[in-house]
Amino acid sequence: MISETSPAQSSPTGGPPASAADTPSEPSSSELGASSLAGTHRVDRLVELSARLLGASSARMTLLPDVRTVMAGLGKSAHRALMKWPEDDALCAVVVNAGGPLVVPDAASDDRVNALPAVVSGEVGSYLGAPLLADSQVIGALCVIDGEPREWRPEDLTLLEQLAETLTAELRVAALTNSQHDDRLVWQLAVDAAGVGAWDWDLRNGDLRWDDRLMDLFGTDAGSFGGTIEAFQEMVHPEDRERVGQLLSEAIATCGLFATDYRIVQPGGEVRWVTSRGNVLVGEDGKAARLVGAAFDSTAAQDGEARVTRILESMPAAFYHLDTDWRFTFVNAEAERLLGAVTTRLVDEVVWELFPETVGSEFERQYRHAITSGEHQQFEAYYPAPLDSWYEVRAWPSPDGLSVYFLDITERRRTEAELAHSAERSRLLAEVTAALTDTLDTEKGVGALAKLLVPSVADWCIVTVADGPDPLSSHDWRRDLRDLGWWHHDPAERDTLAAYAAVRIPALRDSSFQARALRSRATLLAHDARNAVVAGMEPGPAVDRYRELDPEQALFVPMIRRGRVTGLLTLGRSAERGPFTTQSVEMLNDLAGRAALALDNARAYGAQRDMAEALQRSLLTAPPRSELVEVAVRYSPAAEAAQVGGDWYDAFVRPSGDLVVVIGDVVGHDVEAAGAMGQVRGLLRGIAVTHPGTPGEVLGSVDLAMEALQVETTATVVAAAFDQTGEPGSPLKVTWSNAGHPPVLVVLPQPDGSYRVEVLSAEAPDLLLGLDADFPRDDHTTTLPVGALLLLYTDGLVERRGQDLDDGVDELCGVLLEEASRAPDLGALLDSLLERMLPPQSEDDVALVAVRVRG
Numbered sequence: 119m120i121s122e123t124s125p126a127q128s129s130p131t132g133g134p135p136a137s138a139a140d141t142p143s144e145p146s147s148s149e150l151g152a153s154s155l156a157g158t159h160r161v162d163r164l165v166e167l168s169a170r171l172l173g174a175s176s177a178r179m180t181l182l183p184d185v186r187t188v189m190a191g192l193g194k195s196a197h198r199a200l201m202k203w204p205e206d207d208a209l210c211a212v213v214v215n216a217g218g219p220l221v222v223p224d225a226a227s228d229d230r231v232n233a234l235p236a237v238v239s240g241e242v243g244s245y246l247g248a249p250l251l252a253d254s255q256v257i258g259a260l261c262v263i264d265g266e267p268r269e270w271r272p273e274d275l276t277l278l279e280q281l282a283e284t285l286t287a288e289l290r291v292a293a294l295t296n297s298q299h300d301d302r303l304v305w306q307l308a309v310d311a312a313g314v315g316a317w318d319w320d321l322r323n324g325d326l327r328w329d330d331r332l333m334d335l336f337g338t339d340a341g342s343f344g345g346t347i348e349a350f351q352e353m354v355h356p357e358d359r360e361r362v363g364q365l366l367s368e369a370i371a372t373c374g375l376f377a378t379d380y381r382i383v384q385p386g387g388e389v390r391w392v393t394s395r396g397n398v399l400v401g402e403d404g405k406a407a408r409l410v411g412a413a414f415d416s417t418a419a420q421d422g423e424a425r426v427t428r429i430l431e432s433m434p435a436a437f438y439h440l441d442t443d444w445r446f447t448f449v450n451a452e453a454e455r456l457l458g459a460v461t462t463r464l465v466d467e468v469v470w471e472l473f474p475e476t477v478g479s480e481f482e483r484q485y486r487h488a489i490t491s492g493e494h495q496q497f498e499a500y501y502p503a504p505l506d507s508w509y510e511v512r513a514w515p516s517p518d519g520l521s522v523y524f525l526d527i528t529e530r531r532r533t534e535a536e537l538a539h540s541a542e543r544s545r546l547l548a549e550v551t552a553a554l555t556d557t558l559d560t561e562k563g564v565g566a567l568a569k570l571l572v573p574s575v576a577d578w579c580i581v582t583v584a585d586g587p588d589p590l591s592s593h594d595w596r597r598d599l600r601d602l603g604w605w606h607h608d609p610a611e612r613d614t615l616a617a618y619a620a621v622r623i624p625a626l627r628d629s630s631f632q633a634r635a636l637r638s639r640a641t642l643l644a645h646d647a648r649n650a651v652v653a654g655m656e657p658g659p660a661v662d663r664y665r666e667l668d669p670e671q672a673l674f675v676p677m678i679r680r681g682r683v684t685g686l687l688t689l690g691r692s693a694e695r696g697p698f699t700t701q702s703v704e705m706l707n708d709l710a711g712r713a714a715l716a717l718d719n720a721r722a723y724g725a726q727r728d729m730a731e732a733l734q735r736s737l738l739t740a741p742p743r744s745e746l747v748e749v750a751v752r753y754s755p756a757a758e759a760a761q762v763g764g765d766w767y768d769a770f771v772r773p774s775g776d777l778v779v780v781i782g783d784v785v786g787h788d789v790e791a792a793g794a795m796g797q798v799r800g801l802l803r804g805i806a807v808t809h810p811g812t813p814g815e816v817l818g819s820v821d822l823a824m825e826a827l828q829v830e831t832t833a834t835v836v837a838a839a840f841d842q843t844g845e846p847g848s849p850l851k852v853t854w855s856n857a858g859h860p861p862v863l864v865v866l867p868q869p870d871g872s873y874r875v876e877v878l879s880a881e882a883p884d885l886l887l888g889l890d891a892d893f894p895r896d897d898h899t900t901t902l903p904v905g906a907l908l909l910l911y912t913d914g915l916v917e918r919r920g921q922d923l924d925d926g927v928d929e930l931c932g933v934l935l936e937e938a939s940r941a942p943d944l945g946a947l948l949d950s951l952l953e954r955m956l957p958p959q960s961e962d963d964v965a966l967v968a969v970r971v972r973g
Contacts (some may be wrong), residue, residue: 164285165260170521171281171437172246172274173496174262176874178208179285181250205631209234210259213247217256219275220247222773224267227486246275250289260285311341314414317396319347321370321406326350335392335415337384355381355389370406373398379416381739391417397621398570398818404799436526440485444469456526460502464964475502481511483519498527543705546574550709564602564685571709575702576689578667580604580619583677583685583717584636595898596632599623599686611667618663622655630654635674636683641707643698646731647672647690647934659691673698677714685713719849724830741769744777745972746842750944752966754952756914765792765965766799767913770807777808777840778813781910785886798824802837813837814855814895817887818967825891833889834859836910840969851970852908853899854878858886860916860923864900865907865938875931907938907947907970914962915955930955944968 138362167675169177195527212230213220222228222245225237247261257948260282315332319325333339336353344351347366351723354362369376376396377383381389396411438446438452449457457464461472469485476482481498488495494514501507508531511524549570568579581603601623606615618775632653637641644650647669652661669690677685677692687710691698741749751767780802784795798820805819816837822858823829838854854862860877878900902908916926933954941947948966956964 160288161285164281168260168262168278168281170494170516171277172262173300173494173512173523174263177260177262177390179212179250179258179260181209181289182214182256185236209236209242209263210247210261213259213261213655214256217623219279220245220261221270221545222246222273223269226267241265244277246270246787248275248278250282250286252286252290257286257289303436314412316412317410319409320444321408322401326421332413335390335413336382337386337388342385353382353668355382355383357381364412366409367516367874369396369398370409373400373406376409376411390415436524437522438464438599439519439521440469444519446472449521456507456524457505473501484511485513488515493513493647499529533696539701542574543701546570546705547708547712550712564717566603567709567713568603568605568689570690571687571706571786575698575706576673577608577669577692577695578604578606578611578615578690580622580688581685581713582623582632582688584605584683592863595636596623596626601686606667609710614663614666618660618667621658621663622660625658625660627656630689631672631674634688635676636686639676639678641676641703642670642674643703644674646670657900666734668692670695671697673703673706674704676708676718678712679714679718682718684717685710687713698929717718726735727768733941735958739768739770741967742771744771744842746844747777747840747844748944748970748972749777749954749964750777750948750968752945752948752952752964754956754960754964756915756960756963764795765914765963767910767965767967768797768799768803769967770803772810772839774810774844777842777969778837779840779910779969780806780835780837780914782833782966783859783912783965784831784836786831791831795833796831797827797829798831798833798835801829802835803828806837812853812855812897814884814897817855818883818893818895819892821887821891823893824888829888832886834886836862838862838908838910847904847973849904850902850906852896852902853900856883856888856893857893858883860911860913860927863909863911863934864902865909865934866903867905873935875935877927877931883946902971904971907944907968909934910967912963912965914960914964915951915966917962918957918959944970 128896160821165177165179174442209220209231220230222231225231225242225245230511231242231245234242236744242263243266244264245261246263247259248583249256250258260278262278265564292967313954315335316329317332318327320327324346326347326349328336328343332345336343338353351359351363352388360376362380365376365378376394376398379391379393381484388466392413392500393416394411394413396409398406399410401407436450436456438449438453441447445466445468449464454462454464461467470482473481479502480561481499482495484495484497484499487493489576492515494512496510498508498510501509507526507528509524510527511522513523514521550567564581564583567581571579580601582599582601585598601619604615604619606612624695631642631644631651634655648665651669651672651856652664655661655664668688670693673687673689675690675754676683677687687706689698689706741751750767753765753767763848764784764786766780766784768782769777773779780799782798783804784798785789786794801823802816802820805823806816809816809819817835821833824831835857836854836859838852841851841853844850856862861883862877864876866874866876868874878898884895911930913923916930916964917923918926930951932949937947937950937954941950948968951965
């Protein structure tokens with residue numbers, strides 16, 4: 119920052135003698151607002167310090183009323199200038215007019231300032247300002263500016279206000295020593311106001327002479343002062359005495375300059391600061407003859423320095439300064455506390471030697487870049503033990519070295535890591551749940567776990583399932599284990615892992631980690647897994663392949679459901695990956711539990727489905743052969759076990775020679791429905807064979823039988839009887855009755871070789887079986903020409919969620935028309951209908967019966 123030279127700094131070397139003067143009166147608030155108050159070195163430093171401590175690109179101090187002194191502290195506008203600056207065209211005017219602080223995170227969107235030229239031009243992106251107050255009046259503003267928007271924290275504003283208070287105090291001190299007069303008047307004012315006194319020490323006879331101002335400064339007089347260097351040293355503060363004496367000796371030995379600040383103790387016990395400058399004069403013999411100089415009371419200035427130090431010491435953030443040799447020159451209390459695990463003595467030590475882990479780290483890279491580029495740096499970095507902490511660091515270069523402000527953000531990083539782990543855990547759990555539920559083949563979903571867990575929680579993984587009720591109950595428990603899936607993050611190692619999985623189960627001993635995890639139903643962690651796991655395997659290919667995988671740690675997680683082990687997860691990590699964490703083990707236990715639940719449910723559903731389907735298929739007999747008609751049947755179970763059991767078909771020949779075909783659907787979908795279906799099917803078949811009546815009369819008799827036998831169910835049914843008394847190749851009469859079932863479809867050949875589909879019995883069907891035993895059943899009759907096809911089906915073929923039944927029948931008619939002209943036989947036609955009409959995961963079972971009149 120370019121600074122004007124203050125009058126107090128413009129004296130010749132050694133300074134001329136001057137008389138003592140009283141301290142000027144305290145300046146008023148109006149006097150503090152003049153441009154003559156700008157230019158002190160300490161004011162410059164405070165403005166610059168504001169930018170550095172707050173990490174801003176620049177800082178400014180603006181004084182009122184007539185001429186504004188703009189003092190920029192850092193960045194592109196690092197200069198000080200005197201200029202006329204209208205209040206209504208300045209950011210500082212907002213602070214001055216408000217009489218309080220101004221916090222602007224985003225200047226472009228803030229209506230208070232977004233019309234100002236500095237904001238419009240893009241120079242100001244964010245702004246933080248605090249008023250300068252003297253006698254409760256605003257005399258100016260101290261602000262920091264960034265070119266980009268940023269969020270200002272409450273502690274940032276508190277720090278700026280503290281700096282503003284210190285700056286106001288410094289302006290008062292500056293007002294005592296500066297003026298707007300010419301050089302002669304400036305010098306006189308400095309002598310009178312600052313009390314500059316002169317001294318002359320004859321090095322040959324030891325006489326030390328002080329003028330009156332110096333006598334007053336030290337609180338003595340000519341009668342009391344001994345006139346010797348020893349008398350002077352007696353007045354110097356004991357803690358500074360040795361240092362001052364050493365500096366005097368060095369100046370005399372080198373015939374050079376003497377310059378220092380030190381404390382004195384006046385006779386009344388008051389301690390004052392004195393700034394002294396001197397020059398050694400050489401005699402004719404070339405040796406030091408006299409030491410002459412000047413001194414003045416610098417207590418106020420030292421108090422200003424002390425205020426800055428107190429601000430730095432009271433900061434909740436850590437701060438230290440490194441000189442150009444990378445030595446600590448200042449360390450505040452918070453920095454000493456945070457760095458105390460390394461040493462309690464920091465000042466004068468080299469940072470690279472005191473903190474060797476910084477060498478080659480992000481700390482060194484950023485620090486050196488700040489010095490070479492002249493730009494402030496902000497970064498986050500970790501320092502290992504004994505600190506073992508994460509820090510947010512801001513570093514500002516200056517001609518004197520590097521200022522560093524830092525915060526311990528270990529807890530924040532820990533919280534962020536926990537949140538990231540929680541998010542990763544949720545993602546994995548969601549993916550695993552989807553993998554286990556989005557497929558009909560649950561074992562396939564469980565086997566896919568390996569790919570989901572690698573590389574998120576391990577370098578490789580093997581998923582094993584246990585088929586028996588207790589995988590360790592039999593003598594050869596290994597027979598009950600199967601490896602369903604495996605995966606390695608390194609493509610080059612996947613063949614090795616596959617080869618290991620193929621041979622490892624037979625090689626496992628009873629003492630293996632796998633056996634112990636299954637037996638104890640507890641997760642086991644193997645350290646030094648290269649050797650520990652091998653000890654539980656028989657020598658051979660399994661051991662060889664496992665050593666090639668070279669795991670540092672191995673984890674064995676049993677999959678348990680209702681106290682029963684359903685499988686095992688085996689995971690490995692290399693030394694580079696690091697050990698399993700407590701959080702990852704907890705998550706794997708959760709995942710294993712979900713996989714075990716999916717396997718257990720799938721096996722229960724599978725058992726129920728197999729039983730229902732077996733029962734149902736046992737009742738679905740093959741169709742009879744006939745010279746007059748071709749008959750084909752199909753049954754497709756539902757995707758879910760609970761949906762199996764309600765649908766059936768039947769086809770048989772009565773003693774009269776009529777062919778009877780039946781399609782039915784018992785209400786309900788489970789093993790109980792399959793049993794009820796068997797009862798209704800048996801009743802209908804028996805009555806139809808022994809009762810010579812029409813289909814409607816047969817269904818009525820079934821209603822009566824269900825009521826008498828207390829068959830507590832209902833069912834939809836279509837029963838159709840084909841009159842086979844005619845000759846082959848002739849039309850066939852068919853009579854049917856519909857008890858609440860979807861309509862019968864018929865495909866009729868046309869003279870041009872095409873086909874037409876009709877819906878028979880489009881009117882409302884009769885009641886379901888089992889609702890009213892006295893309900894009269896209707897019969898319907900039609901004649902089918904040669905080549906005609908009659909189709910009976912259950913509602914699972916045409917009914918969908920969100921789709922009307924009539925729409926499903928219309929869709930079936932279209933598909934049936936297409937397939938009738940190209941299917942080679944009835945069986946192929948029914949297969950095509952099932953393939954085209956059913957979704958991948960059908961919610962209902964489906965039965966089909968097709969009858970075609972032979973030509």
